[in-house]
Amino acid sequence: EAGVAQSPRYKIIEKRQSVAFWCNPISGHATLYWYQQILGQGPKLLIQFQNNGVVDDSQLPKDRFSAERLKGVDSTLKIQPAKLEDSAVYLCASSYDRERLMYFGPGTRLTVT
Amino acid sequence: GIQVEQSPPDLILQEGANSTLRCNFSDSVNNLQWFHQNPWGQLINLFYIPSGTKQNGRLSATTVATERYSLLYISSSQTTDSGVYFCAVRPSGSARQLTFGSGTQLTVLP
Numbered sequence: 001e002a003g004v005a006q007s008p009r010y011k012i013i014e015k016r017q018s019v020a021f022w023c024n025p026i027s028g029h030a031t032l033y034w035y036q037q038i039l040g041q042g043p044k045l046l047i048q049f050q051n052n053g054v055v056d057d058s059q060l061p062k063d064r065f066s067a068e069r070l071k072g073v074d075s076t077l078k079i080q081p082a083k084l085e086d087s088a089v090y091l092c093a094s095s096y097d098r099e100r101l102m103y104f105g106p107g108t109r110l111t112v113t
Numbered sequence: 114g115i116q117v118e119q120s121p122p123d124l125i126l127q128e129g130a131n132s133t134l135r136c137n138f139s140d141s142v143n144n145l146q147w148f149h150q151n152p153w154g155q156l157i158n159l160f161y162i163p164s165g166t167k168q169n170g171r172l173s174a175t176t177v178a179t180e181r182y183s184l185l186y187i188s189s190s191q192t193t194d195s196g197v198y199f200c201a202v203r204p205s206g207s208a209r210q211l212t213f214g215s216g217t218q219l220t221v222l223p
Contacts, residue, residue: 033210042117042199042213043156056210089154101146102211104156 002026004105006092012111018080021108025073025094031055032069033102034077035091043091049075082112115140115204117214125220126190134185134217136200144203145176146211147185151196159185159198190221 005024013019025032030051035043046065047057051072060067064083069075079086089107116139126132138145147159160167160174162183167174171190176183187194197218201211 031210042201042215044213045210048210091156093156101158101161103158104148107154109154 004092004094004103006090006105006108008108009106010109010111012113013082015084015112016081018078019082019110020076020078021090021092021110023075023077023092023105025075025092026103029094029096029103030072031095031097032075033093033095034067034075035093035104037089037091037107039088046077079110082110084112086110087112115142115202115212117200117202117212119198119200119214119217121217122215123218123220125222127222128190128192130190130221131186131188132190132219134187134198134200134219136183136185136202136214138181138183138200138202141178141181141205142202143205144211145183146201147174147183148199148201149194149196150199150216156199187219190219192221192223195219195221 032049034046037043048055049069092105164178197216
């Protein structure tokens with residue numbers, strides 16, 4: 001089966017600019033997650049969707065980050081405006097449900113200058 | 114929130130050696146997974162193991178839920194085993210998804 005797809009793979013922007021990331025989960029996976037991984041650290045959950053509803057966004061900086069999952073399939077994560085500390089790898093993952101194994105995409109490496 | 118501690122933080126082995134990685138967690142969990150992040154950044158799930166023991170080839174894992182720890186065993190290590198190994202857990206009764214530890218950086222030398 002096809003894995004989790006993400007794009008772009010790399011992005012370089014200046015601070016205060018906006019950026020958007022796209023994720024296509026594994027077909028049939030109802031649960032979708034966005035994680036932020038700063039260099040040298042473990043991934044940190046930003047937001048979790050169950051179908052197209054938000055289950056947990058308690059660690060999402062809502063003043064600048066937003067995410068949506070239309071029609072319960074693809075998802076986009078947006079940052080506006082970006083800060084230097086947003087430089088990280090943004091990982092999308094999906095699972096059949098929250099009890100099952102998670103499958104990660106290749107990630108988007110964001111550099112904010 | 115739940116605390117997840119992994120040890121050792123770094124491990125360097127010669128090819129063919131065995132190793133044990135440890136994950137301690139501060140609260141009861143109903144979901145525990147081990148992941149391998151390869152040098153290119155791809156995270157691959159290894160085990161879903163909230164309790165008990167599982168084996169997959171040269172890798173095996175044991176979780177003792179009552180004592181709040183999990184162990185990942187790598188036998189006859191190969192250079193392709195290099196990367197970061199993460200333990201991730203979800204507290205019992207929580208709707209939040211997995212909280213990751215800080216990982217163990219494994220380097221296997223030829």
